[in-house]
Amino acid sequence: MAASKPHSYFYRNSLTIVFLILFVVTLVAQAFTGWKENNQEIEDQGGKPLEFAQYLNTGHFISATFENFQSEFLQMGLYVILTVSLRQIGSAESKSLDEPEEVDREPQATKDAPWPVKQGGWILYLYSQSLSLIFIILFFASWALHFYGSWLDHNDKQLLMHKPTDTALQFIGEPTFWFETFQNWQSEFLSIIAIVFFTIYLRQKGSPQSKPVDAPHMETGE
Incomplete structure (x- = not known):
């Protein structure tokens, strides 16, 4: 060959x-x-x-940027964590309802295994949770920067209108920041619902996010 x-x-x-x-x-x-x-x-x-x-x-740029970042990291972090134990029959994004999955097997310290697997102990434990951990860390960092930027932008606007500025503690109780936060979170949750549900009945030939075109609708997983 x-x-x-x-x-x-x-x-x-x-x-x-x-x-x-x-x-x-x-x-x-x-x-x-x-x-x-x-x-x-x-x-x-x-x-x-x-x-x-x-x-x-400026707060305007910082807020707008990290407002989107934090919702994306929240989406991916929750998706990684919840797909460990939750199922959706027929979805390409779900593990099988009953059959064991390759991702659930215990790690083996083979020759080509990543370094943390060979180390074992707490290093292996952290590594086995590292994907969700990095998304959680990025979410909280982005959330804090979004809050900081939104607070700066709010106070900049207050100064332009010759109004007193607010402390961070005062601003966190204002609806503006939470409105920005929740409008992003709900859109991310909707996008997850869409990909999980639509992969039950719809197909995209060649995409790893889709089941094979001829797969039965109720066949769960890729």
């Missing part, structure tokens, strides 16, 4: 690279359009517009 052709670096990492490019492009676009919108609000209140570099340090 002929030797398989070696894959290029891009082919081996194309999913990450393409989404990283999309992330950078849309983040830059968000920053630019947010800068324009914020300056328009400032000028409407009689203030002096900001330079683009100055805008990147």
Whole structure:
């Protein structure tokens, strides 16, 4: 048999690279359009517009950026944790209702196993929970930065309107921050419902997120 052709670096990492490019492009676009919108609000209140570099340090930019980040990390963290024990019959996103899954087997310290598996003990335990842990850490870090940015932006607007600023403790009781938070969380939960439910009846040939096209609707898992 002929030797398989070696894959290029891009082919081996194309999913990450393409989404990283999309992330950078849309983040830059968000920053630019947010800068324009914020300056328009400032000028409407009689203030002096900001330079683009100055805008990147404002609460307006920090809040808008991490408002989205924290909801995404919450979504993925809960998804990773809840799919351990919860099921949805017929969904490509669910484990089998009864049959044992490869992901549930006990780790073995084989030659090619990751270093924490070979170490064992508490290091192995942490590693076995590391995917959900990193999403939890990123969620709380993003939530804190969203709160910080939203508080700064709120006080900037208060100053423009010649009103007193609020402390962080006062602001956390205001509905604005929680409105921003919950509107993002509910959209993330809806997207999970959509992917879990639609994969029961709909297919995408070639996608690992879909069951095979000819799979029965009530066949659970990929």
